[in-house]
Amino acid sequence: MTIQWFPGHMTKARRQIEEKLKLIDVVIELLDARIPLSSRNPMVDEILHGKPRLVLLNKSDLADPKVTAEWVNYFADQGHPALPIDAASGTNVKEILPRVKQLWAHKIESQLRKGINPRAVRALIVGIPNVGKSTLINQLAGKKIAATGDKPGVTKGQQWIKVGTEMDLLDTPGILWPKFEDQMVGKRLAATGAIKEELLHLDEIALFVITYMVEQYGAGLQERFGGIELPEDMEDVQEMVKVMEAIGRKRGAIVSGGRVDLDKASLIIIRDLRAGKLGRISLEKP
Ligand code: G4P
Known part of the structure; x- marks a missing residue:
């Protein structure tokens, strides 16, 4: 176990996610392209129990494209396909559904073989506060659904969001915090605006x-x-x-x-x- 911080918060978020996990086919992990590891919840691998996962490197409009390409290879080596996106302008957002379907293709094919009409793939979006989840959900849904705000940790209601007929989305239940007690991680998070300036x-x-x-x-x-x-x-x-x-x-x-x-x-x-x-x-x- 790598964490000692906010154990109460983490336990709660973990339980909330685990409750939903049985409904989920694919996880979409949203990271900040400028600081992918620092903007990651350190328990995410443990919590997600090997669910198929697509990594999205958001705010790639602000990140160095050469370094972002290195990160895409890094995550691919770890077994997670990764896609740089810009949720605010919508760059690459249309690529998400085909990538998610690819991760679920074996199930879709097996349903088709059995003569069953494949249902929409169910995806859970996870990410730390302020990484752009609401912005992305609104882009995917093609309308304003999730509440966006400039304050990290704005609470949102739980609801399934339809992305056309082929994907149903669920936002992170609870709040997944980054590991901001680590000095360097804290500085990167503060620099990019993921945590409040008052902390540093x-x-x-x-x-x-x-x-x-x-x-x-x-x-x-x-x-x-x-x-x-x-x-x-x-x-x-x-x-x-x-x-x-x-x-x-x-x-x-x-x-x-x-x-x-x-x-x-x-x-x-x-x-x-x-x-x-x-x-x-x-x-x-x-
Ligand atoms: P959250 O739900 O994960 O907490 O994040 P949210 O969507 O509220 O996004 C947090 C901030 O990040 C927002 O800025 C949003 O516009 C910005 N953002 C999201 N995706 C991108 C992206 O791909 N590129 C860039 N450059 N910014 C992005 P804000 O300051 O709260 O509001 P505003 O600047 O939109 O007025």
Whole structure:
């Protein structure tokens, strides 16, 4: 067992999912393409008991396409077909039904052989709060069904949702939390907006983002911010703070006396990252 956190919450979510699982043919696991493992509930493998599973890498519009392709291979190696999607704009959403049917094809074929008209495939969508489940369900259903909100953990009622005649969908019963007590996981979740900022200091999140970007996306950062100087030593916090200040200066986060307001600069960096204004950035690699 890997978890010690919120045992009450996890036990409840687990029980709620297990109660539904016998009704389910295929599980759709929704992850954040920028941080697939960090946005995963660490108990999901245990809870899902080997159900056929399709992994969806959502918000792929914000992720680095090269890294996303590496993640698709990573999940395929683990036996889970994976598909990058953008639930907000609908990119690749039409691919989901055929992929789900593929995972259930053996059952459909056996029903056909017995002369039974195959029923709609029943899929359960699981994912941590804010990963885009409501957005995806609304896209699949072609209408507004699930409540979307900018607050992680908005509670929604349980209902089967019809996707045409071929698929019935169920949203995660209960709330599946990520493993946010892990420091690095927590920083990735905070940077992408999956957990509330109050849990970490803004400057800490921004420092994490900038350090990662200097390491992985240095050229893009320089291009975007007009040739700012980048430190060579990734461990040098002072130098990283200077990069944050340089960005803050370029973005107008200045207080009287010409000093850079580091809190404001941090907020700008985080907002720009989440809005895709720093480019397509993945914060985790396989
Ligand atoms: P949840 O049900 O899993 O909790 O998540 P929800 O659908 O409410 O989505 C959380 C946020 O993520 C929403 O933004 C939603 O628009 C955004 N989102 C979902 N899918 C995608 C995607 O593929 N790409 C991008 N870029 N964003 C996505 P929000 O800030 O709450 O609202 P708003 O920005 O839509 O106003």
